[in-house]
Amino acid sequence: MNPTPMQARLLAAALFLVLLGLWELVVRQWGLSALVLPAPSAVAQALWSGLASGYFWPHVRATLQALFLGLAAGSIVGLLAGMALAESELLERVLKPYVVVSQVVPKLALAPLFVLWFGFGMLPTVLITALICFFPLMENTLTGLRQTDAQRLQLFRMLGATRLQTLLRLKLPMGLPPSLRGCAWPWCWRWSASSWPSSWVRAKAWAPWSSPPRA
Amino acid sequence: MRTEGATVAFLDIEKVVFTYPGRAPVVDGVDWRMQAGEFHCLLGRSGCGKTTLLKLAAGLLKPQSGRIVLRGGELAAPGPQVGFMFQAPTLLDWLSALDNVLLPVSLQRRPTPQDAQRALRLLDQLGLASHAQHHPRQLSGGQQSRVALARALVLEPPLLLLDEPFAALDAITRAELQDDLLRTCRERGTTVLFVTHDINEAVYLGDRIALMHGGRIVENWTITLPAPRMQAMRHGPAFNDYCARVRAAMDGAGT
Numbered sequence: 197m198n199p200t201p202m203q204a205r206l207l208a209a210a211l212f213l214v215l216l217g218l219w220e221l222v223v224r225q226w227g228l229s230a231l232v233l234p235a236p237s238a239v240a241q242a243l244w245s246g247l248a249s250g251y252f253w254p255h256v257r258a259t260l261q262a263l264f265l266g267l268a269a270g271s272i273v274g275l276l277a278g279m280a281l282a283e284s285e286l287l288e289r290v291l292k293p294y295v296v297v298s299q300v301v302p303k304l305a306l307a308p309l310f311v312l313w314f315g316f317g318m319l320p321t322v323l324i325t326a327l328i329c330f331f332p333l334m335e336n337t338l339t340g341l342r343q344t345d346a347q348r349l350q351l352f353r354m355l356g357a358t359r360l361q362t363l364l365r366l367k368l369p370m371g372l373p374p375s376l377r378g379c380a381w382p383w384c385w386r387w388s389a390s391s392w393p394s395s396w397v398r399a400k401a402w403a404p405w406s407s408p409p410r411a
Numbered sequence: 412m413r414t415e416g417a418t419v420a421f422l423d424i425e426k427v428v429f430t431y432p433g434r435a436p437v438v439d440g441v442d443w444r445m446q447a448g449e450f451h452c453l454l455g456r457s458g459c460g461k462t463t464l465l466k467l468a469a470g471l472l473k474p475q476s477g478r479i480v481l482r483g484g485e486l487a488a489p490g491p492q493v494g495f496m497f498q499a500p501t502l503l504d505w506l507s508a509l510d511n512v513l514l515p516v517s518l519q520r521r522p523t524p525q526d527a528q529r530a531l532r533l534l535d536q537l538g539l540a541s542h543a544q545h546h547p548r549q550l551s552g553g554q555q556s557r558v559a560l561a562r563a564l565v566l567e568p569p570l571l572l573l574d575e576p577f578a579a580l581d582a583i584t585r586a587e588l589q590d591d592l593l594r595t596c597r598e599r600g601t602t603v604l605f606v607t608h609d610i611n612e613a614v615y616l617g618d619r620i621a622l623m624h625g626g627r628i629v630e631n632w633t634i635t636l637p638a639p640r641m642q643a644m645r646h647g648p649a650f651n652d653y654c655a656r657v658r659a660a661m662d663g664a665g666t
C-alpha cells in the first residue's frame with residue numbers, strides 16, 4: 197500500500213499526538229517532578245502565560261534577529277567561499293583542509309569563548325549561527341559548481357564567454373535544483389546584462405540553493 | 412590535393428593528429444582545405460572521429476601535431492566567429508527557446524529588439540514559431556536540435572561547423588531544412604563543414620564530400636550537381652550514381 201502525501205502527513209501528525217500522549221501519561225503515572233521532566237500540558241501552560249503577559253516577546257525578537265543575521269552572514273560568506281574554492285584549484289587545495297578541520301570543532305563549545313571575546317551582546321550568537329550555516333552552504337556551492345557538464349562548458353567556451361559569465365550564467369544555475377532553476381531563472385536572467393555589477397547584485401539576491409542549515 | 416592551392420584557403424586543416432590520453436589516435440593525420448563559401452560534408456561511420464575533427468576545427472580541442480588555419484591565421488581559441496552545433500542539443504533548460512537562441516548575443520552585449528526579431532525569424536524558418544516561449548523540457552528531441560541550429564546561426568558566423576544537425580528529424584522536415592540551410596548559406600556566403608552519416612544527405616548538400624575512416628580521410632569527391640539543389644534531383648541518375656559510388660567506398664573502407 198502506498199499512502200498519498202496527504203495520508204502520510206496525517207499519519208505523521210497522529211504519531212506526534214500519540215507521542216505527546218505517552219509523555220503526558222508517563223509523567224503523571226510516575227509523578228515526575230517538573231524539574232526533571234515537565235508534562236506537555238505544563239509546558240503549554242507556561243508558554244501561554246509567557247506570551248500572554250508579554251514577557252517572552254522581547255526575547256523572541258532578539259532570538260529571531262540573531263538567527264536571521266547569522267543565517268544571512270553565514271550564507272553569504274559560505275556562498276562566496278564556495279564560489280572562490282570552486283573557481284580556483286589552488287585556493288581549494290590550500291584552504292579546504294582548514295575549513296574541514298574547523299568543522300570538527302563543536303560550534304557550541306565555542307560559545308563561552310565567544311562570550312569572553314565579544315561580550316554578552318548579539319554578536320556571539322550571530323557569529324555562532326553564521327558558523328553553523330557557513331559550512332553546508334560552502335560545501336554545496338562547491339559541489340554544485342563543480343558538477344557542470346563538460347559539453348555545456350564547451351558551449352560557453354565556443355561562444356567566447358568570460359570566466360565570470362560562465363560562473364554566473366552556467367555554473368550557478370546548473371548548481372540549483374531543477375525546480376528553482378525553472379522558476380527563479382527565466383525572469384532573473386531575461387535579457388540579463390553582460391555588465392557585471394547588476395549580475396552580481398542578482399547573484400547575491402538569489403536564494404541559496406542548499407538544504408537549510410541544520411541549526 | 413587541390414589545384415588552386417596557391418590561393419589562401421578559408422579553413423585549412425594541416426596534418427592534424429589528435430589522441431585522447433592512453434588511446435590510439437582518434438584523428439590521425441587529416442589534411443583538408445575549404446574555400447570561402449563552400450559547403451563540405453564529412454561522412455563516416457559511427458566512432459570514426461568526425462566529432463573530434465569538428466571540435467579540432469573549432470579550436471575546442473588542441474591537436475597534438477599539425478595545425479588549423481582559419482582565414483590565414485592560426486586558430487588560437489574558440490570564439491563566436493565560428494558557429495558550432497553540437498551533436499546533442501546542449502540547450503540551457505532554464506531558458507526559453509528564444510533566450511537559448513539569443514545566448515550567443517547576450518554573452519557579447521545586451522540583445523536589442525532587432526536581435527530578438529532575428530531570433531524569432533530564425534525560429535519561424537525552422538518551424539518553431541509557436542515554441543519560442545517554451546522551455547527545452549517541453550520540446551521534442553527534433554525541436555531541441557532545431558533550437559540548437561538557430562543558436563548556431565543567430566550571429567551569422569562566416570564559418571559553420573554542424574555535427575549531424577538533422578539526425579533527429581523525419582524525412583520531410585529534414586528535406587525542408589536542408590533546402591533552408593542551403594539557401595541561407597548561399598545568401599550569406601557562409602562556409603559550412605557538415606557532419607553526417609547519411610550518404611543521401613551528404614550528396615544533396617555537399618559541394619565536396621570527405622569520407623572518414625579510422626581517423627583518416629580515406630576518400631573525397633567533388634559533387635557537380637547543378638547549383639540550387641532541388642528535391643527532384645534526388646531521383647535523377649546523376650544523384651544516384653554519386654550515392655552508389657560513396658556507398659561502395661564506405662563498404663570498401665569497412666573491410
Ligand SMILES: Nc1ncnc2c1ncn2[C@@H]1O[C@H](COP(=O)(O)OP(=O)(O)OP(=O)(O)O)[C@@H](O)[C@H]1O
Nearest residue numbers: 431437455456457458459460461462463464498608
Ligand atoms: N572524451 C573522450 N575520451 C576518450 N575517448 C573518446 C572521447 N570522445 C570520443 N572518444 C573516442 O574517439 C573516437 C571518435 O569519437 P567521435 O566522437 O569523434 O566519433 P564520431 O565519428 O563523431 O561518431 P558518431 O558518428 O557516433 O558521432 C571514438 O572511438 C570514441 O570512443
Ligand SMILES: [Mg+2]
Nearest residue numbers: 461462498574
Ligand atoms: Mg559524432
